[in-house]
Amino acid sequence: MATVLSVNGETRQVEADPQKPLLWVLREDLDLLGTKFGCGMALCGACTVMLDGQAVRSCTTPVSSATGKQITTIEHVASTQAGRKISEAWVELDVPQCGYCQAGQIVSATALLDKTPQPSDAQIDAAMTGNICRCATYLRIRSAIKKAAGIEEGTAA
Amino acid sequence: MNAPAALNRRSLLKVTLIGGAVLAFDVRIALAQTAGGKAIVINAYVRVNPDNSFVIGSKNPEVGQGVKTMLPMLIAEELDVDWAQVIAETTIADEKVYGLQIAGGSFTTPMNYMPMRQVGAAARQMFIKAAAARWQVPEEALTTAGGVVHHASSNRTATYAQLAADAAKVPAPELAGVPLKEPARFKIIGKSKTGVDTAAIVAGKPLFGIDVQKPGLLHAALETCPAYGGTLSSYDETAAKAVPGVLAVVPINSGYDPAGGNDAIAIVAESWWVANRARAALKPVWSTDAQKQYSSAAFAASAAAKFEQGPEGSILAKGEADQALASAAKTVSAEYDYPYIGHATLEPQNCTAEYKDGKIVFWAPTQLPGDGRRVVSQALGMAPEAITIHMTRIGGGFGRRLSNDYMVQVAQIARALPGRPIKLIWTRTDDMRHDFFRPGGWHSLTAGIDGTGNLVALKDHFVTVGKGGKPGTGADMHDTEFPAQLIDHVAFGQSVVESSVPTGYLRAPTSNAMSFVFQSFLDEVALAGGMDLPDLLRRTLGEARVIKSEGRSPDGSQPQFDTARARAVIDKVCEMAGWKGREGDEAGDGVRKGRGFGFYYSHRGYFAEVVDLTVAKNGGVKVDKVWVAGDVGRQIINPINALHQAQGSVIDGIGQILSGQKVEFNEGAANRTNFHDYPLPRIIDAPEDVVVEWVISDNDVTGLGEPALPPVIPAIANAIFAATGKRIRSLPVVPAQLAV
Numbered sequence: 001m002a003t004v005l006s007v008n009g010e011t012r013q014v015e016a017d018p019q020k021p022l023l024w025v026l027r028e029d030l031d032l033l034g035t036k037f038g039c040g041m042a043l044c045g046a047c048t049v050m051l052d053g054q055a056v057r058s059c060t061t062p063v064s065s066a067t068g069k070q071i072t073t074i075e076h077v078a079s080t081q082a083g084r085k086i087s088e089a090w091v092e093l094d095v096p097q098c099g100y101c102q103a104g105q106i107v108s109a110t111a112l113l114d115k116t117p118q119p120s121d122a123q124i125d126a127a128m129t130g131n132i133c134r135c136a137t138y139l140r141i142r143s144a145i146k147k148a149a150g151i152e153e154g155t156a157a
Numbered sequence: 158m159n160a161p162a163a164l165n166r167r168s169l170l171k172v173t174l175i176g177g178a179v180l181a182f183d184v185r186i187a188l189a190q191t192a193g194g195k196a197i198v199i200n201a202y203v204r205v206n207p208d209n210s211f212v213i214g215s216k217n218p219e220v221g222q223g224v225k226t227m228l229p230m231l232i233a234e235e236l237d238v239d240w241a242q243v244i245a246e247t248t249i250a251d252e253k254v255y256g257l258q259i260a261g262g263s264f265t266t267p268m269n270y271m272p273m274r275q276v277g278a279a280a281r282q283m284f285i286k287a288a289a290a291r292w293q294v295p296e297e298a299l300t301t302a303g304g305v306v307h308h309a310s311s312n313r314t315a316t317y318a319q320l321a322a323d324a325a326k327v328p329a330p331e332l333a334g335v336p337l338k339e340p341a342r343f344k345i346i347g348k349s350k351t352g353v354d355t356a357a358i359v360a361g362k363p364l365f366g367i368d369v370q371k372p373g374l375l376h377a378a379l380e381t382c383p384a385y386g387g388t389l390s391s392y393d394e395t396a397a398k399a400v401p402g403v404l405a406v407v408p409i410n411s412g413y414d415p416a417g418g419n420d421a422i423a424i425v426a427e428s429w430w431v432a433n434r435a436r437a438a439l440k441p442v443w444s445t446d447a448q449k450q451y452s453s454a455a456f457a458a459s460a461a462a463k464f465e466q467g468p469e470g471s472i473l474a475k476g477e478a479d480q481a482l483a484s485a486a487k488t489v490s491a492e493y494d495y496p497y498i499g500h501a502t503l504e505p506q507n508c509t510a511e512y513k514d515g516k517i518v519f520w521a522p523t524q525l526p527g528d529g530r531r532v533v534s535q536a537l538g539m540a541p542e543a544i545t546i547h548m549t550r551i552g553g554g555f556g557r558r559l560s561n562d563y564m565v566q567v568a569q570i571a572r573a574l575p576g577r578p579i580k581l582i583w584t585r586t587d588d589m590r591h592d593f594f595r596p597g598g599w600h601s602l603t604a605g606i607d608g609t610g611n612l613v614a615l616k617d618h619f620v621t622v623g624k625g626g627k628p629g630t631g632a633d634m635h636d637t638e639f640p641a642q643l644i645d646h647v648a649f650g651q652s653v654v655e656s657s658v659p660t661g662y663l664r665a666p667t668s669n670a671m672s673f674v675f676q677s678f679l680d681e682v683a684l685a686g687g688m689d690l691p692d693l694l695r696r697t698l699g700e701a702r703v704i705k706s707e708g709r710s711p712d713g714s715q716p717q718f719d720t721a722r723a724r725a726v727i728d729k730v731c732e733m734a735g736w737k738g739r740e741g742d743e744a745g746d747g748v749r750k751g752r753g754f755g756f757y758y759s760h761r762g763y764f765a766e767v768v769d770l771t772v773a774k775n776g777g778v779k780v781d782k783v784w785v786a787g788d789v790g791r792q793i794i795n796p797i798n799a800l801h802q803a804q805g806s807v808i809d810g811i812g813q814i815l816s817g818q819k820v821e822f823n824e825g826a827a828n829r830t831n832f833h834d835y836p837l838p839r840i841i842d843a844p845e846d847v848v849v850e851w852v853i854s855d856n857d858v859t860g861l862g863e864p865a866l867p868p869v870i871p872a873i874a875n876a877i878f879a880a881t882g883k884r885i886r887s888l889p890v891v892p893a894q895l896a897v
Contacts, residue, residue: 024430028376033368036362036552038503043832046503074361078594088361091271094351094797097805098221099358100365100504132832133322134503134553135221136808138843140801 001112005061007032008076018064023047025063026073034074034103038132045131049073050105058132074103082113085148093144097135105131109145118149197321200329202232202273203280205321208303211238214248217265218524219354222862223798224265226353228273230795234345235277235337238304238317250526252548260524260551261559261662262858263760266794270858279337280795282326287323287367289527290859334573340792340852349797354550364547366522371578375404377428377570378437379581381411381421381591384825385657388418396438397424402431405835406439407573412565412589413659415536423570429582451657453497453597454683457824459654460599460620464492468618468650473636476646481614483606492601493674495888496819497594499829500835502664504552505588508563511578512571516543519550521564522551529561536565537572544875555617555809556631556662557854560593589835590827593661594820595620596632600674605646610686612679612697614646622656629660631667637716638671639758640679640697642704657825665863668759669813669870673888676755676871680739681884688739690754690875691765693729698724718758722788725852726765727756729786733850734767741879745775747897749882752876755872762864763852766807769871772880776895778815779842780873783807785849787865790858793851803865804847810869812838 004010014029021040026049027031032128035058038046044055049058050072077083086109087097096102105128112119112127119127124145133141143153177634196204196212202214213229213236218444250258256705257268281301288306290298292313300307304317317324340346357364382389389408397406411421422439424434463469479562482488515706517539526546534541551558567581583591598621605614622631634649641647663669676690683693701721730736732750741751747773756765767784785803793799816836820829828833849865874885881895 008684013308020230020428024428028428028430031370032361032362032627033370036365037367037505037582039831041585041831041833044585078360091356093853094349094355094356094801096221096352096358097223098503098551098553099352099354100502100791102358103361106359107704125841126779129865132554132837132839134501134837136587136805136812136838137801138808139804139838139847141840 003067004068004090005063006069007071007114009079013059016061020061021059022049022061022066022071023058026058026136032073036042036100036103038101044101045104045108048131050077050107050111053111053114055108063087068094074107077107078109078112080114082138082148083110086110086113086144089148093140093147095140095144097137101131101133105133105141109141109148111112112145113149118151119145166627177731193264197325199280199283199325199766200276200320201248203236205318207318209316209318210242211236212244212246213303215245216258218249218258218260218526218548218551218554219247220260220524220551220558220701223258223352223795224260225796227795228265228349229353230345230350231273231504232277234343235274237301237797240345240350242304250530250548252527254660258526260554261556263762263863264340266763266858266860272332275332275335278337279330279332283324283327283640283701284320284391286327287320291315291320291323293347296665297891304879320355326837328826346794347796348793350445350795351797364550365504365552366509367507367519367552367582369520369549369580371509371511372510374578374580375425375427375574376432377419377423377425377567377579377581378429379411379423379438379583379587380439380441381587382443382445382588384443384448385659386414386417386825387390387443387448388420389422390442390444392422392439392441392600396440397435400435400438402426402428403435405574407570409566409569410536411591412532412536412562421566423566423581425570425574425579429580433641439641441834443830445825448657451825452823453711453821454657456597456622456654463620463652464599464601464618466652469652472619472634472649472651473641474648475641477644478614478616478648480806481646482603482605482616486608487615487685488603488605489682490603491678491681491886492599493601493678493886495597495670495673496664496821497597497658498813498818499589499594499820500557500594501552501553501589502555504754505583505585506557506563507582508567509578510564510571511581512565512568512575515539516545517568518545518547519564520547520549521559522549522558524551524556524558525561528559529564532561533564533568537568537851554596556666557592560592560661585832586830589829589831593630593659593826595663595666595669596629598622598632598670602674603680604678604682606682606686610688610693612640612644612682615644616648618652620652620654622660624652624655626653628653629656631660633664633667634671635667637706637718641677641701642698642706642718643666643720658822664809665759665830665866668863668867669810672757673814673870673874674866676868677874677885678756680753680871680875680878691731691736691745694727694756695724700857710785722763723756723758723855724853726763726786726788726852729850729852730765730767730820731785733786733848734784736767739879744771748772749880751841751876751878753872753874753879755868755870755877758868759867760864761789762861763860764865764868766868766872768869768870768874768876770873770880772809772877772895774897776892778873778877778890778892778895780811780815780844781846783847783869785865786852787849788852789853789861789864790856791853792858794858799851799861801863806863806865807847807869808838808843810866811873812887814873815872815890816842819889832837
């Protein structure tokens with residue numbers, strides 16, 4: 001069955017079971033491998049993408065529910081102002097260790113800054129708590145979000 | 158510029174070095190690597206591009222510990238090129254060329270710090286010799302910088318790229334004799350370098366094993382017997398093959414019991430999602446009668462019985478422990494235990510392989526490719542030379558990927574479908590259930606102190622898990638366990654509970670459990686003697702000395718313990734945290750604050766840590782701040798990453814004690830399935846800060862993947878005691894038991 005998707009600003013058509021999770025459509029049908037498989041149950045956040053600006057877990061999002069919405073993945077997240085600032089801060093502070101969770105972290109952080117340009121410490125933790133980092137790069141994740149938001153370290157917004 | 162004909166010549170250098178006091182190295186440089194593109198191969202680690210950029214190889218797997226940045230830093234420093242000229246790449250797995258290739262044991266730094274510098278220095282010598290010959294000047298008259306050779310008196314310069322064709326023909330110098338830079342002249346080592354893959358990770362580039370793409374790639378999912386050692390009796394092959402999209406169904410031996418029968422069924426499809434969904438149609442029947450006896454309840458009952466019976470064997474008997482305890486002014490006894498826990502790498506186990514014409518090629522996220530070659534060779538009856546292994550970036554290792562079961566599995570699937578690359582991916586549940594777990598263990602301890610509180614005797618009955626009376630992998634205890642080497646009367650006995658559960662190494666293996674047991678127990682002993690743990694440790698350490706022990710470590714080093722280095726990190730962290738002794742107080746409304754201390758020596762690194770934490774009314778524990786003092790030798794190679802490794806290790810340790818990590822077994826099968834029942838620490842669990850300071854000592858440089866982890870676990874347990882008066886003697890912490 002042909003499904004029309006809007007992915008990273010482009011219209012893409014895929015032949016996929018409507019129940020197939022968006023994660024696997026991105027990875028298998030659209031060759032967008034940046035979005036990662038971690039748990040398959042929306043528990044770890046490695047698969048986070050934006051649907052119309054909302055951070056969602058693509059591993060439990062059937063592709064059928066993504067039609068008609070703007071899908072933004074890690075490959076395109078730096079095209080927005082918040083995404084660019086987040087990505088730059090991520091590189092500057094060298095946030096990744098193994099790096100596997102970082103696509104999801106960056107997308108979640110971008111969705112946060114899109115809506116809340118000056119997040120408080122509590123808002124940062126709340127927005128990012130669905131994203132597990134097994135290497136525990138959490139201190140730098142916090143710092144990078146603050147840097148991207150222009151918040152000085154050691155101060156709360 | 159074409160690759161010179163001289164590259165047909167093979168020159169294999171084998172040099173054994175003694176790096177300082179403890180480590181033996183084996184370094185080989187092959188000069189006849191295949192030249193790729195227009196680059197010229199100088200040695201197995203260095204290629205020169207026409208634009209005077211340098212492809213520098215990192216020989217060990219990158220799991221997030223930073224070796225793909227750190228190893229090329231060492232080479233680039235002595236090659237005398239600018240870091241901006243360096244393009245880092247992971248080499249192929251080939252132990253004949255590169256020696257041991259491993260992400261484990263915090264070995265990469267100690268085993269490669271000198272050899273990789275020598276590799277870079279040797280290549281630099283080859284450029285100097287090429288320039289000296291071209292210009293007919295003495296080598297001593299030449300200097301280098303930024304990948305350029307300079308002859309001052311004639312003011313001639315040549316880039317390494319301009320010299321590369323000649324340099325590649327220069328016989329490689331003896332590594333041991335090449336001159337190295339004085340550390341004061343370092344331009345790269347000791348300067349923070351962002352991870353070489355960081356920008357690609359942030360851009361979402363496909364770097365990991367799970368991202369491998371090949372023309373004609375097929376995907377495989379695997380249904381494996383939940384109980385270790387069980388075998389496949391029957392399954393519905395017809396139903397599975399009838400699922401639309403399924404291309405093949407292949408029963409295999411998963412590798413858990415290589416001598417056993419088939420115990421897993423692979424489903425192959427064009428889509429992994431299709432293959433995985435088709436597992437439901439398999440309806441496998443497993444033969445697990447022999448596994449039914451293995452459960453966590455049975456393990457615990459057996460351990461309790463063994464405590465009653467007394468040790469089956471001895472790990473260490475030194476002095477007269479029983480007599481010393483009988484005449485001690487005071488004795489302290491306690492029982493401690495910790496559970497099996499898993500690795501839970503965020504990238505689930507996966508591997509890609511193609512079998513063709515009797516040969517097999519892997520794209521493998523493995524921490525130990527040489528072992529992968531060995532086990533695949535055995536399982537498939539193939540010559541090691543018929544096996545090619547490309548190492549991918551790895552989405553977390555923590556020791557899980559030292560075991561190469563996924564390579565054995567995908568190899569069998571690929572052999573059934575020759576000519577098609579196969580990518581095997583496990584689900585999270587597969588990954589949780591088919592781990593090589595950190596083994597659980599039980600300890601019954603007694604210590605004796607004299608009238609002034611000095612520790613004079615120590616006994617431990619260690620009950621561990623294993624097979625046939627022998628501890629499983631990572632389930633042993635060493636006779637050097639701190640503080641056994643520092644006191645006169647010690648008796649460490651051991652008993653083994655029979656278990657079918659596969660065990661393995663988890664980041665800081667043995668140490669992550671032993672630190673909890675011994676540093677928590679010593680906190681009890683210190684209290685009994687009217688002092689705090691740092692004071693008891695200082696007294697026990699005594700005068701400055703290096704204590705060598707019998708035997709050798711896997712890296713060839715002789716284990717040794719330097720009391721002065723231990724004391725220095727203990728003093729340092731107490732100064733950093735403003736330690737004034739064990740502290741705890743009520744913050745009102747049931748909220749309690751506590752401060753605790755832990756020290757541990759593992760993987761050649763000395764670490765002392767202080768934790769401040771808050772225990773809520775409901776018993777929930779939040780670590781507020783951690784101070785870390787560490788001594789890993791005379792040089793921090795990449796400070797930005799060193800700090801991050803220590804911070805990550807600390808939060809990993811916080812997870813082990815506070816997140817509820819515990820795997821239990823029922824009829825031989827693990828009972829955890831995903832992150833809801835096996836939680837990892839999340840950002841809300843991270844302290845506000847983990848402050849790290851390095852104690853630089855004139856000792857060999859060592860690795861940082863592991864040694865910062867162990868001390869934080871007892872530091873938290875001791876802080877909980879300070880806050881609540883409740884001693885944590887069993888992991889993980891159960892918040893309800895701390896509620897008021």
